[in-house]
Amino acid sequence: MTQLQQARENKITNEMRRTAEYEVVDPEVIRQLIADGFAVLPKNIKHNIDTPRVIGKNLDVKVNVNIGTSKDYSSFEEEIVKAKVAFTYGADAIMILSTWGDLRKMRREIVELSPVPVGSVPIYDAAVRSYRENKKVIDFSEGDFIEMFKEHAEDGIDFMTIHVGVTNDVVKRLKKTERILKIVSRGGSIVSGWMLENKLENPFYSHFDEILSIASEYDITLSLGDGMRPGAFVDGTDDLQLEELFVLGELVKRSRAAGVQVMVEGPGHLPIDQIEMNVRLAKTITDDAPFFVLGPVVTDCAPGYDHIVSAIGGAIASMHGTDFLCYVTPAEHVSLPTAEDVKEGLIVSKIAAQAVNASRKRKRAYQREKKMAIARKEFNWDEQMKLSIDKGEKLKQYREKRPYSEEGCSMCGPFCAIRIVEKYSDGK
Numbered sequence: 356m357t358q359l360q361q362a363r364e365n366k367i368t369n370e371m372r373r374t375a376e377y378e379v380v381d382p383e384v385i386r387q388l389i390a391d392g393f394a395v396l397p398k399n400i401k402h403n404i405d406t407p408r409v410i411g412k413n414l415d416v417k418v419n420v421n422i423g424t425s426k427d428y429s430s431f432e433e434e435i436v437k438a439k440v441a442f443t444y445g446a447d448a449i450m451i452l453s454t455w456g457d458l459r460k461m462r463r464e465i466v467e468l469s470p471v472p473v474g475s476v477p478i479y480d481a482a483v484r485s486y487r488e489n490k491k492v493i494d495f496s497e498g499d500f501i502e503m504f505k506e507h508a509e510d511g512i513d514f515m516t517i518h519v520g521v522t523n524d525v526v527k528r529l530k531k532t533e534r535i536l537k538i539v540s541r542g543g544s545i546v547s548g549w550m551l552e553n554k555l556e557n558p559f560y561s562h563f564d565e566i567l568s569i570a571s572e573y574d575i576t577l578s579l580g581d582g583m584r585p586g587a588f589v590d591g592t593d594d595l596q597l598e599e600l601f602v603l604g605e606l607v608k609r610s611r612a613a614g615v616q617v618m619v620e621g622p623g624h625l626p627i628d629q630i631e632m633n634v635r636l637a638k639t640i641t642d643d644a645p646f647f648v649l650g651p652v653v654t655d656c657a658p659g660y661d662h663i664v665s666a667i668g669g670a671i672a673s674m675h676g677t678d679f680l681c682y683v684t685p686a687e688h689v690s691l692p693t694a695e696d697v698k699e700g701l702i703v704s705k706i707a708a709q710a711v712n713a714s715r716k717r718k719r720a721y722q723r724e725k726k727m728a729i730a731r732k733e734f735n736w737d738e739q740m741k742l743s744i745d746k747g748e749k750l751k752q753y754r755e756k757r758p759y760s761e762e763g764c765s766m767c768g769p770f771c772a773i774r775i776v777e778k779y780s781d782g783k
């Protein structure tokens with residue numbers, strides 16, 4: 356039985372208990388959220404997860420890290436290093452988006468290594484295999500859509516993105532769109548390219564019952580991909596994006612009816628003033644399914660800083676109900692990220708999540724802020740390092756670069772506000 360089916364039968368699983376401990380809530384809260392479909396607990400029955408995570412309404416905002424090879428940079432070892440960096444700096448989930456090398460070997464190895472849920476996009480495998488056989492990227496069969504999904508399920512993947520909302524109707528609209536950047540989703544472009552070439556409905560959609568049956572067998576959490584997400588500031592919130600979202604709303608209902616856990620993916624690139632409306636719309640149309648966003652990227656004019664641009668969007672989106680942030684690295688839209696880029700992207704996303712979690716008075720995040728305030732007041736630099744999201748690395752660097760011999764720091768020296776007020780406020 357899936358976590359959802361067990362939750363509906365009033366059973367609190369071990370995983371629910373462990374995530375409840377992490378969230379500092381009663382396990383019954385987790386069970387009820389999962390039973391209602393407002394939260395998901397991605398865990399393939401074949402994957403032993405040390406630290407399972409539950410994602411959804413009124414819970415801590417979580418952060419996902421993407422790793423994966425490309426044709427020009429396909430070092431398996433480098434991707435393992437990136438995965439380890441992600442685990443060290445607290446990723447709540449990791450997605451393997453490789454498009455070169457031995458995809459299956461890499462997938463299995465990361466699943467084996469990962470203490471957190473692992474996600475993937477199975478359609479990449481079909482496209483990569485086809486390209487490597489000197490065929491077109493979209494030269495694969497209808498059966499491959501299902502075959503790849505099954506293969507990833509067997510390999511222990513916990514959640515999978517399928518671009519199932521890219522239906523014939525949506526693709527028809529694509530032909531008329533006035534968007535500047537038509538599709539920026541790699542999976543969305545492969546699926547719609549395949550549909551246009553073969554003049555067929557999206558097999559993920561036409562065979563959705565088969566997908567549900569495999570997902571139910573392995574307890575795969577479906578992540579309904581947003582193949583039509585806007586990919587530029589000026590393209591935010593248009594008919595194409597919304598038409599796909601309505602399809603996703605229908606698929607959420609079908610997934611839940613089949614006992615399959617489901618979350619929904621969202622934009623993309625959006626102006627700041629459209630974020631709240633997008634989150635509320637998605638939550639309303641999908642009946643509060645957990646919402647997973649990439650970014651949102653709030654300006655396209657800062658290449659090299661997209662991690663910061665996305666963290667701004669991610670913080671705003673989370674304040675309005677987004678549950679799961681996909682990190683973005685500084686290399687986004689420019690090149691395949693290095694391990695250092697993964698680290699920077701993750702830390703910045705974790706900052707956005709911490710800021711939102713603490714302001715919502717989520718227990719762990721709020722306590723961390725409180726401890727940090729005390730550590731700052733006491734000039735307890737070791738404690739400040741321990742509480743820092745980057746494990747104190749930057750703090751240490753700055754302390755060493757510009758040291759100060761007394762209490763306080765070299766910013767104000769003897770005029771340290773904290774020291775002055777402590778000294779005089781208690782009458783010394």
Ligand code: SF4
Binds near residue numbers: 763764768770771774
């Ligand atoms: S010296 Fe200034 S910046 Fe440094 S801790 Fe004191 S008040 Fe803060």
